[in-house]
Amino acid sequence: MHSNSPDNLDRKEVSSALDEKIPKFTVNEVKESLRFFSKSGYAIYKGIYDAEDIVNCREYIFKSMKKLESIAEVNSLPFDRFGFAQASMNALQKQCFYENLEANESVCNILLHYLGPDIAKIGWDQIWYNLPKSESTVLVKNIHTDAWTGTSVNTLFWKLFLTGVEFANTLGICPGSHLLGLVPVRNRAIDSNHGDLLLDYLALDCLEAGDVVIWHPFLLHFSVGTGKKCRCSITMRYSSIHTPFSSQEKGLGYKSISNGPMGYIMRVIGSDYASPFRVLGGSQAIDRRLISIYPTAPRPITEFGEQVHDWDKLLKSEEGNLS
Ligand SMILES: O=C(O)CCC(=O)C(=O)O
Numbered sequence: 497m498h499s500n501s502p503d504n505l506d507r508k509e510v511s512s513a514l515d516e517k518i519p520k521f522t523v524n525e526v527k528e529s530l531r532f533f534s535k536s537g538y539a540i541y542k543g544i545y546d547a548e549d550i551v552n553c554r555e556y557i558f559k560s561m562k563k564l565e566s567i568a569e570v571n572s573l574p575f576d577r578f579g580f581a582q583a584s585m586n587a588l589q590k591q592c593f594y595e596n597l598e599a600n601e602s603v604c605n606i607l608l609h610y611l612g613p614d615i616a617k618i619g620w621d622q623i624w625y626n627l628p629k630s631e632s633t634v635l636v637k638n639i640h641t642d643a644w645t646g647t648s649v650n651t652l653f654w655k656l657f658l659t660g661v662e663f664a665n666t667l668g669i670c671p672g673s674h675l676l677g678l679v680p681v682r683n684r685a686i687d688s689n690h691g692d693l694l695l696d697y698l699a700l701d702c703l704e705a706g707d708v709v710i711w712h713p714f715l716l717h718f719s720v721g722t723g724k725k726c727r728c729s730i731t732m733r734y735s736s737i738h739t740p741f742s743s744q745e746k747g748l749g750y751k752s753i754s755n756g757p758m759g760y761i762m763r764v765i766g767s768d769y770a771s772p773f774r775v776l777g778g779s780q781a782i783d784r785r786l787i788s789i790y791p792t793a794p795r796p797i798t799e800f801g802e803q804v805h806d807w808d809k810l811l812k813s814e815e816g817n818l819s
């Protein structure tokens with residue numbers, strides 16, 4: 497369905513991903529997903545996280561949001577849902593299950609095909625906690641591109657859904673609109689002087705907890721509206737360490753989540769000038785701390801030559817007994 501008035505989105509023109517049988521890809525179907533993404537500017541993935549991590553994450557957010565609401569009520573503090581979401585996000589990032597969500601093997605295997613092996617996760621993930629009564633234009637967004645708000649053209653949006661969605665409250669996209677380039681925006685709406693963009697509007701009403709939608713920063717997208725239930729998701733962004741970051745991305749910083757063999761080799765040699773012989777006659781290894789972000793590095797051994805244990809895992813299992 498096409499519309500001639502992109503800055504005044506008429507929700508009635510939005511079609512349903514369920515009706516259109518939009519595919520969801522697995523980590524074993526990356527080739528197909530890349531073709532779909534190139535043409536459509538977005539792709540949906542399923543089954544890339546542990547179900548338990550998704551449940552833990554959702555429950556953590558729901559509990560901390562409710563807790564902050566009750567603290568605000570008891571202390572007669574303002575009801576600041578964005579503040580609650582930010583505090584919940586800051587606390588969530590310190591939970592051990594969150595590491596599996598930001599960078600597990602499937603996440604890296606998918607991103608490798610989009611960004612290459614040296615992957616950066618841009619800082620400051622955001623919780624979206626959309627309630628039936630959310631009217632804020634921050635949560636119910638008009639049609640826009642994320643490049644317009646400062647995401648670089650090299651960066652991929654990655655939105656993890658922690659609940660299912662309804663047609664009425666879900667994320668909507670304009671398939672193929674990334675190929676128009678950066679569509680000009682005037683104060684939070686597409687510039688109407690840019691007339692007939694022949695857009696299609698699609699509500700991603702097929703999403704379930706654990707699904708991920710990724711999109712290109714030029715893709716036009718919007719929130720369909722509010723529904724009967726809460727819709728909860730986390731927005732993350734990934735980029736390559738080799739392509740330019742926008743000034744916003746530089747300001748937010750990044751965390752390296754994976755490095756390929758070429759990066760590994762330079763890490764062993766040590767210096768970017770490749771000044772020789774750093775490891776000559778010694779251990780040809782990288783700093784043991786970094787093993788998790790250099791998956792091609794040999795597994796480390798202790799200073800006495802024994803295999804190392806997974807101390808992170810052992811410490812996690814004892815977490816309750818530490819204080
Ligand atoms: O989830 C939505 O409704 C809109 C999301 C969005 O625009 C974003 O995360 O950049």
Ligand SMILES: [Fe+2]
Nearest residue numbers: 640641642717
């Ligand atoms: Fe957006």
